[in-house]
Amino acid sequence: MRNLFHAVALALLACAFSLASAQPYPSRPVHIIVPFPPAGAADLLTRALGRKLSESWGQPVIAENRPGAGGNIGAEAAAKSAPDGHTLLMGAVTTHAVSMGLYAKLGYDLEKDLVPVSLVANVPHILVAHPAVPAKNLAEVIAWLKSQGGKVNFASQGNGTLSHLEFELMKSMGGFSANHIPYKGSAPAMTDLLAGSVSLLFDSIPSSLPQVRAGKLRGIGVASSGRSPVLPELPTLSEAGLAGFSADSWFGIMAPAGTPREVIAKLNADVQKSLDSPEVRDIIARQGGEVMGSTPEQMAAQIRNDRQKWGRVIRESGARIE
Numbered sequence: 001m002r003n004l005f006h007a008v009a010l011a012l013l014a015c016a017f018s019l020a021s022a023q024p025y026p027s028r029p030v031h032i033i034v035p036f037p038p039a040g041a042a043d044l045l046t047r048a049l050g051r052k053l054s055e056s057w058g059q060p061v062i063a064e065n066r067p068g069a070g071g072n073i074g075a076e077a078a079a080k081s082a083p084d085g086h087t088l089l090m091g092a093v094t095t096h097a098v099s100m101g102l103y104a105k106l107g108y109d110l111e112k113d114l115v116p117v118s119l120v121a122n123v124p125h126i127l128v129a130h131p132a133v134p135a136k137n138l139a140e141v142i143a144w145l146k147s148q149g150g151k152v153n154f155a156s157q158g159n160g161t162l163s164h165l166e167f168e169l170m171k172s173m174g175g176f177s178a179n180h181i182p183y184k185g186s187a188p189a190m191t192d193l194l195a196g197s198v199s200l201l202f203d204s205i206p207s208s209l210p211q212v213r214a215g216k217l218r219g220i221g222v223a224s225s226g227r228s229p230v231l232p233e234l235p236t237l238s239e240a241g242l243a244g245f246s247a248d249s250w251f252g253i254m255a256p257a258g259t260p261r262e263v264i265a266k267l268n269a270d271v272q273k274s275l276d277s278p279e280v281r282d283i284i285a286r287q288g289g290e291v292m293g294s295t296p297e298q299m300a301a302q303i304r305n306d307r308q309k310w311g312r313v314i315r316e317s318g319a320r321i322e
Contacts, residue, residue: 035074
């Protein structure tokens with residue numbers, strides 16, 4: 001009798017587990033951690049994507065800003081979340097291709113603790129110059145920098161940011177030297193560039209474009225591998241003379257390692273569907289970006305390639321954050 005009771009209890013338990021695991025995903029609100037401050041490109045992309053996913057799922061999708069440490073605070077929180085698809089990360093090239101070479105110690109393993117779902121968008125930077133710089137194109141900028149013997153100050157959004165590393169890559173490929181002046185974000189760097197305290201800056205298109213249009217700054221080139229649809233007349237740096245220069249500022253959805261394959265597959269399919277919507281495409285376009293939907297495997301390849309590239313740039317520049 002006891003054995004029969006035990007067998008029935010096990011059967012009921014298995015049935016309950018089966019019913020619970022068979023619940024459609026998502027079964028409750030989904031949080032997408034944004035490891036950067038509100039109102040930036042990552043935040044706007046997450047909220048636009050989240051609205052479409054919420055419509056599809058009938059569940060709230062909440063953008064949760066956890067900025068700090070170059071995106072690593074938010075990335076660590078996502079990495080340590082339950083692997084059930086209800087907590088995700090809006091990752092970026094900085095959190096997944098730069099941090100491993102830049103930070104001496106991280107509280108999580110980038111390679112093991114987070115898995116790719118899909119690329120979302122590329123929001124490229126452009127190289128802008130103060131009008132006092134006596135150069136109108138990339139070739140003239142590089143010639144002028146060489147003539148100055150390392151006296152020119154260039155700004156960045158902070159030590160080890162993509163804005164910094166893009167210039168280090170440009171220095172390496174162009175064969176010149178210059179002084180790096182790191183700022184705490186784009187806004188103060190832009191303020192000093194407009195004032196003429198620094199001469200050059202790699203910055204996002206939404207921040208730079210109004211100044212370029214107003215004639216307060218000069219656009220020199222696009223950092224990414226392709227021209228921007230909102231600045232089609234501005235060549236890429238590769239086209240302008242630094243053949244092979246490419247610095248894509250991508251964003252993409254990640255999930256904690258161990259998330260079931262069927263959940264990753266559903267997430268990927270639903271993200272692709274959302275990226276096809278006019279509303280999301282419009283938000284991305286207004287950021288000067290381009291849709292970058294992908295498979296998880298394609299996103300993994302992007303991360304691997306960028307880790308190798310930026311790891312080399314970091315080593316050569318000596319950039320390091322303890």
